Amino acid sequence: MDTTTLAKMMLATPCGLGVIAGLMWWLRRDRKEYGKWLGWITITVSIGLWVISFLWLIRWPNLSGIQDGAITFEWNILFFARYFRLDALSIFFVLLVNTISLAVAWNDNAYLKMDDSLFGTRSLKSPVFFHGMVNLFHFTMLLVPMVDNLVGLWIAIELTTLFSAFLVAHEDRKESWEAAWKYLIITSTGIILALLGTMFLANAVPTDIIPTDIDGTPLDIVMNWSWLVDNASNLTKSYVWLSFLFVLVGYGTKAGLAPMHTWLPDGHGEAPAPISALLSGVLLKSALYAILRFYTLTNIVLENREFTSYILLGAGLFSLVLSAPFILKENIFKRVLAYHSLEHMGIIVFGIAIGGTAAMFGALLHCFNHAITKALMFLSYGNIIRHYAKSNIEAREITGVLRNMPWNGAFLVLGGLALVGTPPFNIFVSELFILYGALSRLGNGAKPDIPNFPSWIVIAAIVVFLVSTTLIFYGLVHHMAHLAMGWNERVQLVKEKLWHSDLGPVVLLGLIMLLLGSWIYPPLARLIQDSVVIVNRI
């Protein structure tokens, strides 16, 4: 099968599955056995999609239909996003989405309760509805890196909000609805600014260069990223400049960058653990992907990187600094993990701002590493919460995890150590790349592939980076020590049940995390290198 057909299958399968599940729920035809089947079908589909994206990874750049480093195709069925384009950067993000989605789909079966009362009543807690929303969410997150049209990209990101809001509120508690409310209000406000930014970009295109068909009807390819990049020299600079500002605020809200991150702790904290894994691991990266596309385009149009890089440097460091006090204070562990997402988005954006091959490679690798590690943390912590809940112990009281749940506890501790950048784990490697990229700029003078920052700015940024990550290291280790090794005499638990849906995804993610700490799989390194070339284009 050629790449185009596989790409269409990749989009159609979760979308179709989601629509069928949604219809079953709406027509009150959802039954307990359907809930179970859907769970297994979702896992099977997720495995299939992951295999396709892995095959793309190992065959890159020799995929069928590739021309000038990308595969382009039209698919009129999706009228709002009918232009598709797969280049190294898109395939990298597709792989990221499918990896985390596979682990989450596997864990969903352990999370979902199959109470008879939830079926046939249009309950939002119905497992059939949950699977439907998860599949639609998966579909929209795959759409983001595949679509070429920037308005289509906006619609895809906007749809991720719609489906994920229902998943945040899935547990139907007061707090989960409040979290969903904040999430939707804040991200909608942000995303409206991103659309306005996209409109400014549309206005940057002079009318005389818009291609037309034989009848003189203007073609709508003008909002395709690839077309805009090819015609960058004709775009009006001031509109592109303004567009980037709006897009950064808009998609930055969705990516959880400070100061627009306020939905993040509530959303991540109140969502079911598998959904928190998707939100933190993939959703934030999808918004970042959109920022990256605009970043590249803006740099090409403005013919320099300074404008975008200064703004991104500020946003990255601000996110990093702001997350530190919230991680240091006493808080619910899931909220601590949410603030960690803020920190890591800050690190990624810092890497992009520093620019150059090493730091950009580190930033993209960090996207993957953070997604793996954070999903591992949320899934194992979700398993722990469920296990303790059987003994009526609330999340706030959980302690002594290593003793009571040695398997999940061990992976949680390993994930925690990875998250704070301890060697020999994956995050240490990507942070090292970013730091090396920053340090290697000092004294080397101006280069065409890096923004021309004065040395004192780079030094100050490195100092802020190191101080913040050190404080955060202390904060998370403090939380982890209490969680893993604390003592509470009330805690008398039944033995840890090692069910495949509980532990399987955690082990899978744990192995990837450990592997990436010591060895970057060469096809992955090549894909990231090619992605760096795309992002660094000027």
Add this chain to the structure above:
Amino acid sequence: MINDSIKTLLSYTILLLEIGMLLQALRVTLSPSVKGVIISYRSGLFLLAAVTGLTAIPNLNKPGNPWLFLALIVLLPFTLAFWIEWFLSGATVELEPIKSKTDFVWKLFTLNWKSPKAEKIWRKNETQIQIRTGVHFIAFSLLTALAFVVAFSWLKPPSTSDSSLLLDERTGIMVSLALHLLGLYNTFVKTDIISQVSGLFVMDQGLFLAVVKIVAIPVPATFFVVSLYFYTLITLVILLVLVPRVRQKFETIDLDEISNNSSLKG
């Protein structure tokens, strides 16, 4: 063909209508009651529909589907203006179910989607709110001034020989930006979850105007029109699903009360 004097007349009329939209956005901010918000919002939508129609006139003979584009873009504000009161009532209280088809048709033709219970709650809230007119007026002036500076000073549009087009476009950008900023301001200053959504509505109007004015008709803007429909979908989900659930769970629409009873802190 339209001669230059008609073009000038059209452009001045559009300018006046756009200023009217800005003033309606200010009224949304200043209004202490949901009822007042609804009236101002509806007025804003009608002005928007008029701007859309007038902007489209010189372009209707151009290639593409300008009529379809125009119909799609006007349909949405009118539909929202028509249903808004019913949406907000449903968000405030549990609405009585429509008894019969006749009842539905009667409501449809008499525009009688009001809910006395909802209005009672809105009136109760109205008496508890103190509107700081001076502060809001200063904020309005500052935000509009910022939008003016961006549109007329920072932006350097593509060179065009038609200076009236240039002015038209810049005014459109200014008003659209100002509506976005005012909408954002509204979401911060409103004290109940129903009125807070009005901030999103004002931003929504800014987006509509941007599509009409910035992405010139009939340049390929189909995607933008579709995106407006998707955005409206989100707003409707907020109004029809989220707000009623939050209100049910917290048994209030007051944002301060919700915040005080919330455990989501830190």
